[in-house]
Amino acid sequence: MRRLLAAVAILFALQCQAQAEVLIGVAGPMTGKLAWTGTQLRRGAEMAVAEINGAGGVLGQQVRLVVADDYCDPEQAVAAARKLVSDGAVFVIGHYCSGASIPASEIYEEAGVLQISPSSTNPKLTEQGRANVFRVCSRDDAQGVKAGNYLADHWGDKRIAVLHDGTTYGKGLADETKKQLNRRGVSEAIYRSYAPGKDDYSAEIAALQATGIAVLYLGGYHTEAALMVRAARDRAYPVQMISGDDTATEEFGLIAGPAAEGTLFTFVADPRRNAEAAGVVERFRADNFEPDSWTLHSYGAAEVWAQAVGKAGSLELERVIAALRQNQFDTVLGRIDFDEKGDLTVQNWVWYVWKAGEYVPMK
Missing domain, CATH: 3.40.50.2300 (Response regulator)
Structure with missing residues (x-):
């Protein structure tokens, strides 16, 4: 008992x-x-x-x-x-x-x-x-308006590429940005997807350079963005990299190294x-x-x-x-x-x- x-x-x-x-x-x-x-x-x-x-x-x-x-x-x-x-x-x-x-x-x-x-x-x-x-x-429809307006205001007369990784986040952000860019009367020269998870994007960057792309807007995650901007700098290709909020992480800078310099992106007001x-x-x-x-x-x-x-x-x-x-x-x-x-x-x-x-x- x-x-x-x-x-x-x-x-x-x-x-x-x-x-x-x-x-x-x-x-x-x-x-x-x-x-x-x-x-x-x-x-x-x-x-x-x-x-x-x-x-x-x-x-x-x-x-x-x-x-x-x-x-x-x-x-x-x-x-x-x-x-x-x-x-x-x-x-x-x-x-x-x-x-x-x-x-x-x-x-x-x-x-x-x-x-x-x-x-x-x-x-x-x-x-x-x-x-x-x-x-x-905040939401990507508002983020896309912000990005699309900036692209139209500063590079409306340049050749712009909009790339995305096919994910819900990446494609969604690229589409919202493209939508606003087009509303402003600017058409992108290239709109296409890329395969995420690769170790090297030099072929994709070389293709953009060959067609005279001046600005790359990337809808995707910071790992691929960092590898792309690094590949561009390795080719002495001064394409302007622009991306979204996932770029706001120290790891982007660690992967891209000095090539990160000058990359633009949208993020919420930094709470720090x-x-x-x-x-x-x-x-x-x-x-x-x-x-x-x-x-x-x-x-x-x-x-x-x-x-x-x-x-x-x-x-x-x-x-x-x-x-x-x-x-x-x-x-x-x-x-x-x-x-x-x-x-x-x-x-x-x-x-x-x-x-x-x-x-x-x-x-």
């Missing part, structure tokens, strides 16, 4: 312990060519959870983070989402890639799990109408420069980690969720969704709020240039 009572007591204690913690997930490319950005998402989420717990957790419960690797792949993203749902996550920070976030969002909707992407910019993510889906980044983020940035740097790219967006997504749970007074999905739609949130990203689709009410794209080994706002 004593053994039975002891076993019951242990089971009861384990159940109480399980009930005393809230499980959330962070999902992104933790391995593969985009592992650098997956690390940014993970580190942002880890620090946010540590600081949420240090302040007492949510609703008096500690938060535990589970990391899921989706490899920036649609099928693996679905598998990662199912694993997080099976683990009991009530909220997921993710995914990084639009092509991962969009299929995963269906799994989260069916399971009643909140999803806040820190970085998926393709409009379709929130245009699907899933009430549980939000993002703390926000007064609200100063303390968090200092803590990251004290830990020898530079919170560039989407690190602080991952942190901000966790902040928004914790504040929304506090305002709702509940972890129940419908109540948290209502709190997200009805309130403003003070975060490392500044004060933000959401529209009825789950998008930020203010879309804020900024031009950056790679200069002396880092990216800085363009003057």
Whole structure:
């Protein structure tokens, strides 16, 4: 009898312990060519959870983070989402890639799990109408307008190539940019796809040079962008490289080396420069980690969720969704709020240039 009572007591204690913690997930490319950005998402989420717990957790419960690797792949993203749902996550920070976030969002909707992407910019993510889906980044239709206008204003009389990698993110961004460029009365000389994942793009660059392309707009990820601009500089080909928000990562500069100099790209206003983020940035740097790219967006997504749970007074999905739609949130990203689709009410794209080994706002 004593053994039975002891076993019951242990089971009861384990159940109480399980009930005393809230499980959330962070999902992104933790391995593969985009592992650098997956690390940014993970580190942002880890620090946010540590600081949420240090302040007492949510609703008096500690938060535990589970990391899921989706490899920036649609099928693996679905598998990662199912694993997080099976683990009991009530909220997921993710995914990084639009092509991962969009299929995963269906799994989260069916399971009643909140999803806040820190970085998926393709409009379709929130245009699907899933009430549980939000993002703390801006959209590619606004980014494409920004890029298309700049191309038309500065290189409207030059030969422009628009290339994309065929992914949801890359093709979507290239198409939005092309659309705005064409609205402005400028036609691109070349519009085509390229194969992602190669080690060398000298043949593609040579083809652009042979046709007199002066400006290359790339819809795709920073790894290929870096290899292309490096191939161009190796040929002494002064093509102007322009790309999107994925170029905002230190790894682009490491891969491209000196060839990165002068590369232009659009990115959201760098949250590292926000007064609200100063303390968090200092803590990251004290830990020898530079919170560039989407690190602080991952942190901000966790902040928004914790504040929304506090305002709702509940972890129940419908109540948290209502709190997200009805309130403003003070975060490392500044004060933000959401529209009825789950998008930020203010879309804020900024031009950056790679200069002396880092990216800085363009003057």
